[in-house]
Amino acid sequence: MVKAIILVKSPKKLIAVKLRKLTKVSNSFPTSGQFDAVAIIDVQELIEIKEVANQIQKISGVERTETMVEVQ
Template sequence: MVRAIILVKSPKKLIAARLRKVDSVSDSFPTSGQFDAVAIIDVEELAQIKDVANQIQKINGVERTETMVEVQ
């Protein structure tokens, strides 16, 4: 199992709720600061992280994302 955190910049309200609808997103919540929401994703293989990030980037109102992969 691979876990990653995707930071999301979006002026849209309730973006965290929209993120929870994406497959592999185990949790999402709004944040203050440079990014507006965080999505925590759990996938089987590292290569799947890109697919999930692409799905998030296609959500209406998402301006940019930044992905961090958990290192163990």
């Protein structure tokens, strides 16, 4: 299992709700600061992280993302 956090910049107020609808997103919540929401993802393979990031970037209103992968 690979875990990652994807930070999302989007002025849309309900972006965290939209993120939660993605199948690989285990949790999402709004944040204050440079980014507007966080998506926590759990996947089997590292390559899946890129796929989820691409799905997030296609959501209307998403300006940019930054991904951090758990290191063990």
